[in-house]
Amino acid sequence: MGCSSCCDSASCVRRVPVFNGLSDVEINQIEGLVDSRPYDKGAFVFREGERSDSLFVVNEGLIKLTQSSRDGKEHILKFLFPGDYFGQFALLQNKQNYVNAEIIESSTVCLIHRKDFIPLLENNTTLAYNFLLSMSEQLHHAEDWAAALHMLEVDKRLAKILLYFHSKDTLNSKVNLPASKKEIAAMIGTTAETLSRKLNQFEELNLIKVSRRVIHILELEDLQHLAGTNRS
Amino acid sequence: MGCSSCCDSASCVRRVPVFNGLSDVEINQIEGLVDSRPYDKGAFVFREGERSDSLFVVNEGLIKLTQSSRDGKEHILKFLFPGDYFGQFALLQNKQNYVNAEIIESSTVCLIHRKDFIPLLENNTTLAYNFLLSMSEQLHHAEDWAAALHMLEVDKRLAKILLYFHSKDTLNSKVNLPASKKEIAAMIGTTAETLSRKLNQFEELNLIKVSRRVIHILELEDLQHLAGTNRS
Numbered sequence: 001m002g003c004s005s006c007c008d009s010a011s012c013v014r015r016v017p018v019f020n021g022l023s024d025v026e027i028n029q030i031e032g033l034v035d036s037r038p039y040d041k042g043a044f045v046f047r048e049g050e051r052s053d054s055l056f057v058v059n060e061g062l063i064k065l066t067q068s069s070r071d072g073k074e075h076i077l078k079f080l081f082p083g084d085y086f087g088q089f090a091l092l093q094n095k096q097n098y099v100n101a102e103i104i105e106s107s108t109v110c111l112i113h114r115k116d117f118i119p120l121l122e123n124n125t126t127l128a129y130n131f132l133l134s135m136s137e138q139l140h141h142a143e144d145w146a147a148a149l150h151m152l153e154v155d156k157r158l159a160k161i162l163l164y165f166h167s168k169d170t171l172n173s174k175v176n177l178p179a180s181k182k183e184i185a186a187m188i189g190t191t192a193e194t195l196s197r198k199l200n201q202f203e204e205l206n207l208i209k210v211s212r213r214v215i216h217i218l219e220l221e222d223l224q225h226l227a228g229t230n231r232s
Numbered sequence: 233m234g235c236s237s238c239c240d241s242a243s244c245v246r247r248v249p250v251f252n253g254l255s256d257v258e259i260n261q262i263e264g265l266v267d268s269r270p271y272d273k274g275a276f277v278f279r280e281g282e283r284s285d286s287l288f289v290v291n292e293g294l295i296k297l298t299q300s301s302r303d304g305k306e307h308i309l310k311f312l313f314p315g316d317y318f319g320q321f322a323l324l325q326n327k328q329n330y331v332n333a334e335i336i337e338s339s340t341v342c343l344i345h346r347k348d349f350i351p352l353l354e355n356n357t358t359l360a361y362n363f364l365l366s367m368s369e370q371l372h373h374a375e376d377w378a379a380a381l382h383m384l385e386v387d388k389r390l391a392k393i394l395l396y397f398h399s400k401d402t403l404n405s406k407v408n409l410p411a412s413k414k415e416i417a418a419m420i421g422t423t424a425e426t427l428s429r430k431l432n433q434f435e436e437l438n439l440i441k442v443s444r445r446v447i448h449i450l451e452l453e454d455l456q457h458l459a460g461t462n463r464s
Contacts, residue, residue, distance in 0.1 A: 069384065073382075075378070075379040077378070088368055089371070093372075099375070125355075125357070129354065132367060135368055136324050136325060138371055142374040144330060145378070146374065146378050149378075150307045151299070152301065
């Protein structure tokens with residue numbers, strides 16, 4: 001393993017919240033177990049129906065998790081940004097993946113093999129507890145999003161997804177849309193035409209400024225208010 | 233605590249898959265920590281925005297988890313049958329619940345308080361691991377269902393939800409719909425009229441027989457084939 005792989009693995013483990021709270025000794029031990037792989041845009045880490053036996057972590061790049069129907073439709077479940085993990089279902093359940101993991105920007109992915117990861121989980125209650133917290137948070141997001149798709153108007157759903165992308169890099173007020181406007185429209189359950197019209201409305205309200213796939217967020221609090229996410 | 237409470241608590245712990253694989257000594261220990269409460273139809277165990285500090289398990293009855301929008305719309309996230317647990321988000325994250333837990337048939341609910349449950353999790357890797365598996369399975373179901381709502385035709389979504397209700401009592405070929413047809417229609421993203429038409433079509437195909445809110449499943453495999461759940 002060359003130097004670049006070592007450095008990748010180190011940054012990879014430390015950036016994943018699931019490993020927060022572990023001691024330096026434990027982190028170093030985990031870093032020694034991590035492998036790092038480059039993927040080109042368009043490649044798949046795994047496809048729906050395939051097995052895999054690792055926990056994968058995005059170190060650099062951008063990945064989307066999708067499901068496809070028999071007639072070729074695609075449903076984007078989520079985008080994965082640096083620090084996000086995936087593959088836990090096939091890993092923990094020892095079953096086939098139920099999603100495709102497709103690289104949408106050249107990525108470096110770290111992986112910890114089942115034979116190393118399961119003993120870690122069994123011997124480290126902080127890690128098991130962190131993982132449980134993270135899964136409970138993911139279930140929360142999945143259920144919240146399903147409810148939003150069902151109950152909220154398009155402009156609220158659009159505000160929610162923009163805020164979600166923004167949450168991945170809160171220091172940057174510019175959001176790069178990780179997919180085409182047609183794909184984003186499908187994700188929020190609307191048409192590309194309605195999405196364009198809503199983006200124009202948001203611009204007229206001075207909430208955002210749009211330049212192709214870059215959305216500059218001008219009024220974060222107003223956007224949060226519109227999405228209903230600042231009610232607490 | 234009277235005899236009926238003891239018996240309730242015992243059956244409650246043993247019927248929850250999260251506690252599978254624990255020793256009899258451990259199960260007995262957990263049973264000693266469990267409290268049991270009756271709830272009438274229409275009551276709430278907790279509401280969206282409220283805090284709670286227990287893991288709740290349905291021992292008898294039927295509960296629905298919902299979210300509501302500011303304009304009074306309701307989204308049913310899931311139904312909870314005996315053996316299902318809930319409240320884990322507020323418990324683990326120490327945050328407000330993001331769902332309402334509403335009793336739809338008189339229920340007995342068991343609960344384990346945070347002060348007892350967290351030490352159990354920290355000291356019992358089988359329990360922590362089981363819980364993690366269960367959460368990963370729940371995330372799978374939530375994501376699968378979101379994809380189904382997005383990509384599949386109404387008849388496949390209807391077949392899926394009927395099979396889901398059937399899975400809660402596989403020995404019984406009769407499914408009691410846990411909600412009104414209007415609510416079921418909303419869950420599968422259609423109108424009550426379309427749902428009625430599809431139920432009629434399923435009857436004409438001899439897949440099911442409908443008597444008010446009871447669905448008699450006549451051809452389980454055909455229904456599975458229609459839902460696309462027997463492809464493995």
